[in-house]
Amino acid sequence: MREAYQTRLDGLADELADMCDVVAGAMRKATDALIGTDLALAEEVISGDMKIDSLRDHAQEDSFALLALQAPVATDLRVVVASIHASGDLERMGDLALHVAKAARRRHPANVLPEQVQPYFAEMGRVAVELASKAAEVIRTRDVERARELESDDDAMDDLHKHMFTLMMSHDWEHGVAAAVDATLLARFYERYGDHAVAVARRTIYVVTGDMPAPAQT
Amino acid sequence: MREAYQTRLDGLADELADMCDVVAGAMRKATDALIGTDLALAEEVISGDMKIDSLRDHAQEDSFALLALQAPVATDLRVVVASIHASGDLERMGDLALHVAKAARRRHPANVLPEQVQPYFAEMGRVAVELASKAAEVIRTRDVERARELESDDDAMDDLHKHMFTLMMSHDWEHGVAAAVDATLLARFYERYGDHAVAVARRTIYVVTGDMPAPAQT
Secondary structure, X not given: OHHHHHHHHHHHHHHHHHHHHHHHHHHHHXXXXXXXXXXXXXHXXXXXXXXXXXXXXXHHHHHHHHHHHHOOOHHHHHHHHHHHHHHHHHHHHHHHHHHHHHHHHHHOOOOOOOHXXXXXXXXXXXXHHHHHHHHHHHHHHOOHHHHHHHHHHHHHHHHHHHHHHHHHHOOOOOOHHHHHHHHHHHHHHHXXXXXXXXXXXXXXXXXXXXXXXXXXXX | OHHHHHHHHHHHHHHHHHHHHHHHHHHHHHHHHHHXXXXXXXXXXXXXXXXXXXXXXXXXXXXXXXXXXXXXXXXXXXXXXXXXXXXXXXXXHHHHHHHHHXXXXXXXOOOOOOHHHHHHHHHHHHHHHHHHHHHHHHHHHOOHHHHHXXXXXXXXXXXXHHHHHHHHHOOOOOOHHHHHHHHHHHHHHHHHHHHHHHHHHHHHHHHHHOOOOOOOXX
């Protein structure tokens, strides 16, 4: 009984770490679809979102079952509560990758983004994937120092996000209103994706230390 | 012991319903600040956000304590798990009201929004406050039918959101890129606020029926 319990608890962490890898892959593909106007890749992300939803459902059912059948306490209880939160964050990261893919599909075969800003979005995509991959590692290793690094890693995303606004608000923006509206929303999707990855890492800090670090203002 | 437990469980629902009222008030004030370029009101929302964060912390600590000390099962366990989720949604609704208030402050004494679109935002604000107030009622009464109504109530928000994009993407938009960027983000904040209110109501359906209704695509 005790052994099955421990296996189930460890399994929950594995599920979440795998979910990080899945949403990292979704954002990588969505960004490639966006920059490369690759419709097939966009469709792949869009049809793959249901899988992410079901991973979330699965993690939440497992969390519920652990609470109902085992009444965990102390660190184990924190693992389960953190998993309930983190699976929600990860599902949302999947949705944000989905939104990027849908934007790529909506404007296909045109590119959503003016050439001038594509490098910024390529970079936001790279940072996003790195954050999600690092969150996976943090869940697997429970390395609190690595978890804390995500806050500062995410600063790069915030800087890119702010820079995009500076570009659009300047009088040099030559790409019109529609492109600015698209770029505004897309930049927001990447920024929120980064915030959720940081939140996932913060949950690991909570599991290990029992304290939830103060959230970054978003 | 049993009685204290029930009191604590009921108290959790009260906390969440009160939180709905607080975030409804925050969004009402933020919208008034936005439309009326009222700096004092914007500051009130901004300084009030810390209270919402601490309400969330309190609800989550109470949820955790109930799990750790009482090991609830069946409906009671669903109440606690739903509260963990709902308090997160409500805290986020507070953040979105905060974002609206910050936008109002950032452009003060200018109005963020062109006069043409102000009525749409006034209406989005009205719908947002109504959704949060109805979510409070749903938590207090556990009325599943009322909870289901929020999905269709939120359609009004989605329609307003879509209409804003149609306006900005049309060639008649005369207010430039900066106003479009501001309006894009603001419309997104209201739309997400509505989504979270719907999610809170859906958690009540889950508490009562044991089934989580399929989420709306956002």
